[in-house]
Amino acid sequence: MSSITSVEEKKIKKIKWDKKKLTPYLFLAPFFFFFVAFMVYPIFNSLYLSFTSAQGSMAADWVGFKNFKSVLLDKLFWQSLRNVFVVLIIQVPLMLFLGTVLANALNRKGLKFKGGFRLMIFLPVLIDLVTYSIVFSIIFNEEYGIINYLLTLINLEPIAWFTNPFWAKALIVIAVTWRWAGYNTIIILSSMQSIDDSLYESADLDGATKLQQFFQITLPMLKPILLFCAILSTIGTINLYTEPSLLTNGGPNNSTNTPVMYIFQYGFQSFNYGYASAAAYITTIIVGALSFLQMKLTKGGKIDA
Structure with missing residues (x-):
């Protein structure tokens, strides 16, 4: 009997041990369920739809690369890309410049009310996209x-912010920069605060000015985080939707139309899901290529020795 009891005890211990190993996965299970249901499945389903003629409730037929070819031949799609590239070329460097300048000002020793200033600069990020666009x-x-x-x-003459293509793009740049400059400022500031103070102390002893310290110590040390902010800003700019949709409605004459607005128009207004999915994947490839190019040109943000 004692041997049977011993075997049973071993089985009970094994079951308890198995339960202990299984418990962490049970806690993670809800996350994986929602991740697969709302992230993984839509990605692969959209990829499948991009090769079909899916439109509304009609049966989807396999059409191969026809949707991709149609998107690439559509002048309106390329115009939407040109629109965001114009905004990107102006807005991203401007936002990184402002973020770096503001972060450097907030990083000054002896500055009073630092917490208040940081909150004021970061406050636009906390405002709802729709609300601030309407304002x-x-x-x-x-x-x-x-x-x-x-x-x-x-x-001075009033500016045609909504009816002139140039000023419509300028309005988008102003709005996006106002909202996201503070976000980048806080990220850059956190990186500045991680720079070793001994570097600045050594520079002081060598007689370097504050401006020389900024360009020869601060900026080189910020290269990885500036690259990070540049990639995030590039992705965000190409994916612009709310601001041009609510401020200019893509006008005038599609001068502020964006790839995401283009995808929305075909996917949720014309219900041409296959075409919209192909446009979404082409946009994703362009974003990935730009991010890769930024990494290559900046050598991954490596700090020169």
Whole structure:
């Protein structure tokens, strides 16, 4: 009997041990379920749809690369890409410049009310995208907006923010920069604070000015984080939707239309799911190529020895 009891005890211990090993996976199971259901499945389902004629409730037939060819031959798609590239070329460097300057100012020793200043700079990020876009549309309104009113006070002509292609793009740049400059400022500031103070102390002893320290110590040490911010900003700019949709509705004459708006129009207005999926994958490939190019050109943000 004692031998049977011993065997049973071993089995009980094994079951308990198996339960202990299984417990962490049970806690992770909900995450994996939602991740597969709302991330993995849509990605592969969209890839499948991109090779079909899926449209509304109609049966989807296999069409191969026809959707991809149609997207690449569509002038409106290329115009939407040109639109975001114009915004990207101006907005991303401007935002990184402002973020670096503001972070350097907030990193100064002896600065009072640092917490308050950081909150003020980061506050735009906390404001809802739709809310701030609507507020900007009121502020920059061509007829009764405060910006044009102030321009008339100093004898300048009101600006056609919504009807002139150049100023419509400028409005998008202003809005996006206002919202995300603070986000990049906080990231860059956290990187600045991790730089060893002994480097600046040595530079002081060598007689280096604050400007020389900034360009020869701070900026080189910030290369990895600046690359990180540049890649995130590039992806975010190409994926612009809310601002151009609510501020300019893609106009005038599609001058502020973006790839995501283009995909939305075909996917959720025309219900041409196959075509929209192909456009989404082409946009994703372009984003990946740009990110890879940025990594190559900056050597992965490596700090020179």
